[in-house]
Amino acid sequence: MVIDISQFNETYLEEATEHLGALETGLLELEKTGEGDLNAIFRAAHSIKGGAGTFGFMKIANFTHNLEGVLDKAREGELPITPPLSAILLQAVDVLREMIDAARSGEEVDDDCGVEVSKELNSYLVGEASDNGKQEVSTADSSDGIRCVNISFKPSPHLLQTGSDPLNIFRELSSLGNINVTIDKSGLPSLKEFNPESLYYSWQIALETEVGLDDIKDVFLFVEDDADIEYQEVNSGERKQVEEILELTPLANRRDDEDRRQGDRRQASTQKETAPKETAFIRVETGKVDQLINLVGELVTTGAMVSQHSQELEKDGNDSLHKVVAEMSHHTRNMQEAIMAIRMMPVSFVFNRFPRMVRDTATKLGKNVELITEGENTELDKTVIERIVDPLTHLVRNSVDHGIEMPDEREESGKPAIATVALSASYQGGNVIIKITDDGKGLNRETILAKAIDKGMANADDNYSDEDVWQFIFEPGFSTAVEVTDVSGRGVGMDVVRRNIQSLGGTIRIESIAGEGSTFTISLPLTLAILDGMAIDLSGVTYIIPILNIIESTRPTKDTVRTMRNNLEVMDFRGEYLPFVRLKDIFLLPSETPIEQGIAIIVEAENQQFALFIDDLLGERQVVIKSIEQNYKMVEGISGATILGDGSVSLILDLAAIMRKATREGLLNKGVSPDKIQGINQKEKVNHVQQ
Amino acid sequence: MSKTILTVDDSASIRQMVGFTLKQSGFTVVEAEDGAKGLVAAQKQPVDLVITDLNMPNMNGLELISKLRELPAFKFTPILMLTTESDDSKKMAGKEAGATGWIVKPFNPEQLLKVISRVLPS
Helix, strand or coil, X not given: CCCCCHHHHHHHHHHHHHHHHHHHHHHHHHHHHCCCCHHHHHHHHHHHHHHHHHCCCHHHHHHHHHHHHHHHHHHCCCCCCCHHHHHHHHHHHHHHHXXXXXXXXXXXXXXXXXXXXXXXXXXXXXXCCCCCCCCCCCCHHHHCCCEEEEEEEEECCCHHHHCCCHHHHHHHHHCCEEEEEEEECCCCCCCCCCCCCCCCCEEEEEEEECCCHHHHHHHCCCCHHHEEEEEEEECHHHHHHHHHHHCCCCHHHHHXXXXXXXXXXXXXEECCCCCCXXXXXXXXXXXXXXXXXXXXXXXHHHHHHHHHHHHHHCCCCCCHHHHHHHHHHHHHHHHHHHHHHHCEEECHHHHCCHHHHHHHHHHHHCCCEEEEXXXXXXXXXXXXXXXXXXXXXXXXXXXXXXXXXXXXXXXXXXXXXXXEEEEEEEEECCEEEEEEEECCCCCCHHHHHHHHHHCCCCCCCCCCCHHHHHHHHHCCCCCCCCXXXXXXXXXXXXXXXXXXXXXXXXEEEEEEECCCEEEEEEEEECCCCEEEEEEEEECCEEEEEEHHHEEEEECCCCXXXXXXXXXXXXXXECCXXXXXXXXXXXXXXXXXXCHHHCEEEEEEEXXXXXXXEECEEEEEEEEECECHHHHCCCCCCEEEEEECCCCCEEEEXXXXXXXXXXXXXXXXXXXXXXXXXXXXXXXXXXXXXHC | CCCEEEEECCCHHHHHHHHHHHHHCCCEEEEECCHHHHHHHHCCCCCCEEEEECCCCCCCHHHHHHHHHHCHHHCCCCEEEEEECCCHHXXXXXXXXXXXXXXXXXXXXXXXXXXXXXXXXX
């Protein structure tokens, strides 16, 4: 795992600017009044330096080193801040400001920047070693083969009370080679004098290792002041003895030696298999993997082109070329899957954080909740995993906070006192389904509807299905919690949850039964690089619609599509009126396909259904997504592009954006659909009956 | 269950970087921005390891370490302090206050995790 900390550079530079301000103010104050908080001034410089080194701004770190030294002396009272020194310190502030500004804009400062000031500061430090290069040089003996060391380790009785644990030391030593630990219990006092918090043991450790003595001593770094430690290196003449102690043959021959399993091993002998295990994992920069995914995507696309051409070439019944090409495509697909798998991570990465969270939240609320997780090994793309953490956290917390009742309430309604929240993941086609189920009180239809009406999101006269009502909780600014608890937020959550999931190409659905509990079902694509799409034709151009958005397609007739009074069209789809949007109007394309010769695709975006009218369906395609934004610029209504089998480029439609664009341009009236239309529909039905 | 680490540092960037590194490595992280807040945060949930800066306003790191060591729950808990290379005297003062070990600034995520693995068995 590569941990990239450059994302914190900006925070550091902001913070450094703040510290710099404090430093400057402090110095000015000191100059003006002769008094000031030298500790605070020192701390500001110290913080700038500490962060600079960590985040890789070496010039800032080096420069601040002397500044910090001078200020340290000043606060210890060893160096009075005279007017000339004060002037230099303020110059140093200016130099630092220049360096920080340069770092922010990604520029390099001149090498001689601050050199003069630094020299002057240094002159106040003379006598003190300006010890930038104090790091110990590792001794040359670190790579001269196998060494045997006897270590005598006698910790002081209070060692445990500094948080140290000898077991950790033995564990780390055993990672360096073969060790044999012999315990000496002779220091154990009589029961009367025995203090259970003290350590009375000492140890003899025989270590056979390839690392240098310095590395061995390093293991004891934290305890060397709290223990007597002696190291005795055994030369090759004495090696035999150590081998006897270890009851091992030298590392080099170990694997051939079958007898080593025989003979009595002493207690606590930790034998670490030193055969190279590092090959189990390789660290690879994610950029390299992404490049590979991209390239194999191209290969798949080119493969599809070859396949199409070979079919055309061999129309006369000879299909040998086509067979080979099909075989090749098969391999390419397998390769693509294998490469995609590199980016896959098990959802346990996310799930693992929940047991603790559920426990803490439940305890805080005085509830008793058991968390059950299932399907932790289900794998998802790394990016999807990372971006699903927040929405899932929110949903699980909501379940515990709002879904689960208090224990006495549960008992009254005859439920087990311990509530259950279940988190499961599973594959379903090209998607991963994550479910959060609780056995709490379920969503309250009346409260939600009342709130929605109150907020002007719903109409009191309309009939809403449960499904429709649940959708309101995803609206921005909606919160049903009567009191805002410090566990669940302030109604800023569910709309963000839905938006985050949608930005991953996923959907979220709610099922809830009053008194029995709720289930939130999230469907996510396995990866963000490949999309299952439906190729459609409009004015001779091929577009791709994500399958995830499509509910079904149908051929409209003149009878099913009607124009309403406001000139908007609606389509009667199984007795329900849906907004009818012509894609050609959105993209301003000249298509004259009559209603009965085109296709209406019933799509859903942002939980809104509508019929999208196009010329023709061309069939399902699995496409590799290419970013338009990165190569051109953002285009409204288009989420990306792909290359089709014949080499032509096809645009992938972003239906949520298309819906927004249509609403804005007056081609789709979001406010009166589909529920309002449903209302019209019912009135019409009434009329029909009356007639 | 993942182990909980309390990080105390007045520098947001260091806190974020340490927090990010630890979370990436599967730890649960509790953050506090100075010693006084650290002492309060330490008692809100079980903590498996404390990492604290030394130079902080409102109770410095040394004071925090000795106050923590007085609490029964922190008698044997490993406590690491963040210190700079030149601060040898600080290391000694820290050990006296009850620190288990130190992490030398500047440090990178790998160095941080290495020192943690030394005092906190996985």
